[in-house]
Amino acid sequence: MTTDTTAGPALHTGALGARHVVALAVAVRGGAHGLSTAAFSPEEVFGPRAGVMLAAGIAAFAGFESTVLFSEEVRDPARTIRRATFAAIAVLAVFYAFITWSIVQAFGDSGAVTVGGTDPTGMIFTAARDFAGGWVATTMQVLVVTSWFASILAFHNAASRYVFALGRDGVLPKAAGAAHPRLGSPWVASADHSLLTLTAVLACAASGSDPYEVLFVLGSAPAVIGLPLMNLLAAFGIFTYFLRNRHGLPAWQVLLCPLLAGLALLAANWLIIANTPQLTGRDDSSSIFLPLLVLAALAAGCVRGAWLWWRRPAVYAAIGQTDPLT
Structure with a gap:
């Protein structure tokens, strides 16, 4: 999988907006060899790579269910959370499908497979340089970094709330369900998750992985x-x-x-x-x-x-x- 398909809906709107600039540029200029809908053909969608595509698709939408975590902070959770969840799925489905299709068009149906195998993390920046200009590619690189920070922060917040809820209900140690006395935030769960993340990163760095x-x-x-x-x-x-x-x-x-x-x-x-x-x-x-x-x-x-x-x-x-x- 590439970094484009696994960021999830928590991606910062700046990076998503930059991707739309590239997608529109590719569509307006007709792609590398003209626009094609072959990527949506049944043999491609239900082909031997269906499992990988499902994994990438599910990962891209990871976090849509986290809307329910904020149910305690809205006036009418039964209605608001339902609407927010379906709206998030619908909007992201359209955006992701259009952006992914446009990147394929930037290299052609066969060319996209080749480039995706050799340079999966850089192909969208290559498309940006070729169709929207070098400054767009540079801007996207900056926005992707900030987007990943926003995405990780959002997932950290969601994970902390899961741990907090489980601690509050007694499934995990009660300390995990402690809220900050002044801010009301799940500070113990957040600190535990931060420590676990830091340990994983340091272990990877120490092993030279x-x-x-x-x-x-x-x-x-x-x-x-x-x-x-x-x-x-x-x-x-x-x-x-x-x-x-x-x-x-x-x-x-x-x-x-x-x-x-x-x-x-x-x-x-x-x-x-x-x-x-x-x-x-x-x-x-x-x-x-x-x-x-x-x-x-x-x-x-x-x-x-x-x-x-x-x-x-x-x-x-x-x-x-x-x-x-x-």
């Missing part, structure tokens, strides 16, 4: 594998919950949609795991280790949940009950 291949590609692979797996479990969990009691909601909304989503995600998970070597660019033991690492984390969570259900049923029953959406 390539930061892109190891820290970024291999480091993000468990998340790319784990995110659709969590979405899969959530879809079937929603279906099972409302199967017992629909709470007066339409069956198509709380039963049919989650079931269809779960089945689609089941197929997506299988394709992603089967294509792990293409995802990481490695054909070694990591293709087996990384999916197993995700499954081990899932098993550990299940064991923790079972222990709480058995030994601390009151804590287990209260998990998530502080969410105003419930």
Whole structure:
């Protein structure tokens, strides 16, 4: 995967805007060999690389579900969070599809495959220089760096809130659920996450590992594998919950949609795991280790949940009950 496909919706608007300048320039000038829609053909979309494309696509949208984390900060969470989530998905789908298609057009259908294999992280800057000018490419390089900082900060904030919520509910140590006495921020969870991140970066630097291949590609692979797996479990969990009691909601909304989503995600998970070597660019033991690492984390969570259900049923029953959406 390249840095263009895994930044997620938290990307700074400046870098996304610069990409649109390049995309429009490519479209107006007709690309390298004229504009083509071959990239959207069924044989390309459902071809042998479908698993890798699904992984990249899911990673690009990683974080859309984090809108619910801010439900405590809006007046009408049931309506506002729903609208914000669907709006984010719709807007990003259009933007990402147009930008990705335009970059392919900048090199031609066959040329994009060649350049993507030899210079995956630089091809968008090459397109910017060729179609929009060198100053646009330079500006994009600056904006991508600041965008990644904004993206990492957003993911850090989301991860801290997850840890904070789990600590507050008693799933993790209570200290993780401590809020700052004056600011109300999840400062302990944020500090813990910062320390974990710093440890990973220092370990990579001390071992002399390539930061892109190891820290970024291999480091993000468990998340790319784990995110659709969590979405899969959530879809079937929603279906099972409302199967017992629909709470007066339409069956198509709380039963049919989650079931269809779960089945689609089941197929997506299988394709992603089967294509792990293409995802990481490695054909070694990591293709087996990384999916197993995700499954081990899932098993550990299940064991923790079972222990709480058995030994601390009151804590287990209260998990998530502080969410105003419930």
